[in-house]
Amino acid sequence: xxxTSWADEVDEPQAVPERQVIANADGTKTVIEHxxxxxxxxxxxxxxxxxxxxxxxxxxxxxxRKKWAKFGAEAGSPAGPQLSTTxxxxxxxxxxxxxxxxxxxxxxxxxxxxxxxxxxxxxxxCRICRQDHFTAKCPYKDTLVxxxxxxxxxxxxxxxxxxxxxxxxxxxxxxxxxxxHLRAGGRGAxxxxxxxxxxxxxxPKIRITNLSEYTQEEDIKQLxxxxxxxxxxxxxxDRETRLCKGYAFVTFYDYDAAERAIAKLHGYGFDHLxxxxxxxxxxx
Numbered sequence: 545x546x547x548t549s550w551a552d553e554v555d556e557p558q559a560v561p562e563r564q565v566i567a568n569a570d571g572t573k574t575v576i577e578h579x580x581x582x583x584x585x586x587x588x589x590x591x592x593x594x595x596x597x598x599x600x601x602x603x604x605x606x607x608x609r610k611k612w613a614k615f616g617a618e619a620g621s622p623a624g625p626q627l628s629t630t631x632x633x634x635x636x637x638x639x640x641x642x643x644x645x646x647x648x649x650x651x652x653x654x655x656x657x658x659x660x661x662x663x664x665x666x667x668x669x670c671r672i673c674r675q676d677h678f679t680a681k682c683p684y685k686d687t688l689v690x691x692x693x694x695x696x697x698x699x700x701x702x703x704x705x706x707x708x709x710x711x712x713x714x715x716x717x718x719x720x721x722x723x724x725h726l727r728a729g730g731r732g733a734x735x736x737x738x739x740x741x742x743x744x745x746x747x748p749k750i751r752i753t754n755l756s757e758y759t760q761e762e763d764i765k766q767l768x769x770x771x772x773x774x775x776x777x778x779x780x781x782d783r784e785t786r787l788c789k790g791y792a793f794v795t796f797y798d799y800d801a802a803e804r805a806i807a808k809l810h811g812y813g814f815d816h817l818x819x820x821x822x823x824x825x826x827x828x
Contacts, residue, residue, distance in 0.1 A: 748798070764794060771804040
């Protein structure tokens with residue numbers, strides 16, 4: 545027997561069929577492809593696909609730029625990116641509204657900081673008790689008279705009697721109206737001025753101390769409302785930090801409610817602190 549050549553023993557490479565695309569009646573297409581795997585076996589792959597047009601809203605400048613005529617190696621190619629030569633990345637949207645909101649917030653914070661710096665070296669004194677708070681927030685605004693009015697009244701007392709007589713009709717004309725709370729039977733009818741010119745208020749007032757710096761005025765009202773109706777509540781706060789200074793004044797409509805509040809709240813634990821409650825002044 546004749547020996548065969550080594551060239552006859554080598555198998556010829558298996559031919560791979562070409563890619564086939566078959567259009568279906570329902571608008572889809574079937575793609576048939578063949579490939580050789582690692583073992584040299586022929587593998588057939590069939591895929592059924594449907595073309596779908598997706599509309600995307602882009603910027604007008606971007607849409608017009610896509611219609612420009614191509615040049616160089618892409619001259620004569622249709623409009624739009626070609627997947628064989630162009631890689632389309634992920635679309636990144638720029639949210640200008642969020643950036644504008646952040647910029648506006650930064651401007652507001654800068655304005656508040658500048659305002660705080662300007663007020664840091666200024667000092668506001670109350671016209672009634674000369675403490676470091678606004679006159680409208682003074683806890684003694686209903687019981688004391690401003691110092692300017694007292695000194696003005698003293699200076700007016702040294703004026704001639706003729707001036708007092710001439711000013712009397714005008715004063716009577718201005719005081720012709722009597723507020724409802726000062727009329728006969730009103731709640732404040734018994735209020736009057738003492739010898740020093742200070743106003744005496746018959747409503748009972750208590751003083752609450754040893755409060756946390758994070759206490760709010762609404763917390764004080766909710767704390768005292770179960771004992772009776774509350775007329776006023778004042779919480780002393782720092783002018784710059786807006787934090788509580790540690791004390792507050794609460795005015796009730798009757799003494800029984802104030803006494804119950806003192807009896808129940810004195811020594812009561814509130815916001816990890818023990819409260820100290822007492823009368824704000826001598827009982828009338």
